[in-house]
Amino acid sequence: xxxxxxxxxxxxxxxxxxxxxxxxxxxxxxxxxxxxxxxxxxxxxxxxxxxxxxxxxxxxxxxxxxxxxxxxxxxxxxxxxxxxxxxxxxxxxxxxxxxxxxxxxxxxxxxxxxxxxxxxxxxxxxxxxxxxxxxxxxxxxxxxxxxxxxxxxxxxxxxxxxxxxxxxxxxxxxxxxxxxxxxxxxxxxxxxxxxxxxxxxxxxxxxxxxxxxxxxxxxxxxxxxxxxxxxxxxxxxxxxxxxxxxxxxxxxxxxxxxxxxxxxxxxxxxxxxxxxxxxxxxxxxxxxxxxxxxxxxxxxxxxxxxxxxxxxxxxxxxxxxxxxxxxxxxxxxxxxxxxxxxxxxxxxxxxxxxxxxxxxxxxxxxxxxxxxxxxxxxxxxxxxxxxxxxxxxxxxxxxxxxxxxxxxxxxxxxxxxxxxxxxxx
Amino acid sequence: xxxxxxxxxxxxxxxxxxxxxxxxxxxxxxxxxxxxxxxxxxxxxxxxxxxxxxxxxxxxxxxxxxxxxxxxxxxxxxxxxxxxxxxxxxxxxxxxxxxxxxxxxxxxxxxxxxxxxxxxxxxxxxxxxxxxx
Numbered sequence: 040x041x042x043x044x045x046x047x048x049x050x051x052x053x054x055x056x057x058x059x060x061x062x063x064x065x066x067x068x069x070x071x072x073x074x075x076x077x078x079x080x081x082x083x084x085x086x087x088x089x090x091x092x093x094x095x096x097x098x099x100x101x102x103x104x105x106x107x108x109x110x111x112x113x114x115x116x117x118x119x120x121x122x123x124x125x126x127x128x129x130x131x132x133x134x135x136x137x138x139x140x141x142x143x144x145x146x147x148x149x150x151x152x153x154x155x156x157x158x159x160x161x162x163x164x165x166x167x168x169x170x171x172x173x174x175x176x177x178x179x180x181x182x183x184x185x186x187x188x189x190x191x192x193x194x195x196x197x198x199x200x201x202x203x204x205x206x207x208x209x210x211x212x213x214x215x216x217x218x219x220x221x222x223x224x225x226x227x228x229x230x231x232x233x234x235x236x237x238x239x240x241x242x243x244x245x246x247x248x249x250x251x252x253x254x255x256x257x258x259x260x261x262x263x264x265x266x267x268x269x270x271x272x273x274x275x276x277x278x279x280x281x282x283x284x285x286x287x288x289x290x291x292x293x294x295x296x297x298x299x300x301x302x303x304x305x306x307x308x309x310x311x312x313x314x315x316x317x318x319x320x321x322x323x324x325x326x327x328x329x330x331x332x333x334x335x336x337x338x339x340x341x342x343x344x345x346x347x348x349x350x351x352x353x354x355x356x357x358x359x360x361x362x363x364x365x366x367x368x369x370x371x372x373x374x375x376x377x378x379x380x381x382x383x384x385x386x387x388x389x390x391x392x393x394x395x396x397x398x399x400x401x402x403x404x405x406x407x408x409x410x411x412x413x414x415x416x417x418x419x420x421x422x423x424x425x426x427x428x429x430x431x432x433x434x435x436x437x438x439x440x441x442x443x444x445x446x447x448x449x450x451x452x453x454x455x456x457x458x459x460x461x462x463x464x
Numbered sequence: 465x466x467x468x469x470x471x472x473x474x475x476x477x478x479x480x481x482x483x484x485x486x487x488x489x490x491x492x493x494x495x496x497x498x499x500x501x502x503x504x505x506x507x508x509x510x511x512x513x514x515x516x517x518x519x520x521x522x523x524x525x526x527x528x529x530x531x532x533x534x535x536x537x538x539x540x541x542x543x544x545x546x547x548x549x550x551x552x553x554x555x556x557x558x559x560x561x562x563x564x565x566x567x568x569x570x571x572x573x574x575x576x577x578x579x580x581x582x583x584x585x586x587x588x589x590x591x592x593x594x595x596x597x
Contacts, residue, residue, distance in 0.1 A: 075507040076532040
């Protein structure tokens with residue numbers, strides 16, 4: 040069966056701008072615009088960039104038992120996911136990152152779950168996954184009083200990411216001072232549906248309600264914005280024009296990939312997928328207890344994760360220069376004894392970082408060396424059959440080249456995602 | 465992405481199916497990748513070139529161009545010995561994007577067989593192939 044390639048509402052705009060387009064998740068999406076992916080990547084580190092992410096899907100879960108169904112299906116413990124010790128329950132206007140697993144503990148998709156209010160949740164999932172996640176939730180609903188609605192293609196979504204994002208949004212929001220008050224990382228305000236009581240919390244200067252979320256997938260300060268489709272293209276152009284004086288540019292999926300790689304964020308169905316969701320750089324997505332010995336709740340996939348015999352480990356790595364291997368080749372991983380121990384999941388170049396002496400600096404590092412002009416470092420994720428320690432060097436090998444990389448805990452330093460909003464306006 | 469009629473393909477060069485160009489100057493041939501290739505690849509961040517004195521057969525891989533998207537092999541349009549390489553690309557690989565036929569040239573070779581040039585595509589044939597893609 041031939042898959043129909045879908046277009047987002049901004050397709051014509053992307054083409055007019057001269058974007059290099061390609062199929063991603065069943066949608067014709069921009070890979071980069073004529074100024075080039077390096078510019079786009081760097082703009083997000085130093086100024087701001089905007090991304091059309093309306094190919095991503097959303098599922099709405101409402102009803103008295105919605106919370107209970109999400110507790111069963113989503114990996115995060117909604118009773119204990121906020122606060123320094125992760126002991127506070129999810130509350131209104133907060134969102135959390137986690138995954139939906141099958142009974143084998145394998146990832147169906149990763150997601151952010153938003154609590155609009157008790158009994159009203161939104162889950163943002165990857166392109167083309169709205170139907171599958173909605174069906175998965177429906178299959179586990181049993182007698183619960185829950186309504187599940189796949190909102191695929193019914194909501195416009197764009198991301199504005201980078202340190203100047205809030206300053207730019209101040210020009211298009213009604214009452215921005217109030218909107219940005221008490222808006223920590225992973226919180227949101229407003230709603231794209233005008234009939235929702237919280238819709239008037241965030242409006243554009245022309246009165247259009249939006250859902251403004253302080254999240255994103257670049258590791259940098261910024262927002263994801265959800266809006267009714269009929270207002271989407273207008274919103275995009277409003278922000279694009281407002282941002283020009285701040286150096287805002289439109290960015291494609293290639294920059295999104297290199298930015299998220301450097302920020303140690305997984306790409307669903309590439310870095311996480313049909314293997315158990317454990318022993319990876321994302322344990323915060325699982326409901327571990329304080330000493331990481333067990334889970335604080337039961338959920339779909341928990342038994343499988345508790346009883347794994349054949350362990351595999353996913354690690355982040357960073358290279359010594361920008362040279363990549365092709366993960367599609369596929370590329371293999373060899374340990375110090377030249378024994379094959381696994382495969383490369385993602386290999387990208389973070390163009391904003393470089394090594395100096397014994398550490399990695401970013402173009403945005405306040406303490407970067409004088410005249411620092413990095414060429415970029417290759418980085419990404421490997422999945423291996425033996426446990427490795429941070430700092431250990433492994434070799435990545437594709438049919439063309441061998442690249443030595445270090446297993447690392449983190450890649451791009453001085454990311455801005457968590458910087459308090461008051462420092463950014 | 466540029467439309468084909470926005471791309472530049474100088475007259476007097478010969479082209480390959482793999483999107484390299486070759487320009488002869490006496491018994492020497494200068495080699496690089498086409499405007500179409502650089503546009504498809506996007507920002508080129510690294511170019512790996514051979515050593516001086518290495519010889520390659522027509523169609524053999526002589527280096528790689530690494531863009532943000534992928535690492536791609538570059539192949540010899542004609543056979544010969546490398547007598548010059550574009551050292552500037554080590555520090556400024558973006559020259560391949562900016563000026564693929566000028567400052568973005570890659571290697572110069574002494575050709576083994578001048579008749580091989582005639583087997584390459586003319587501008588018109590190369591354009592015809594691109595329009596058929």
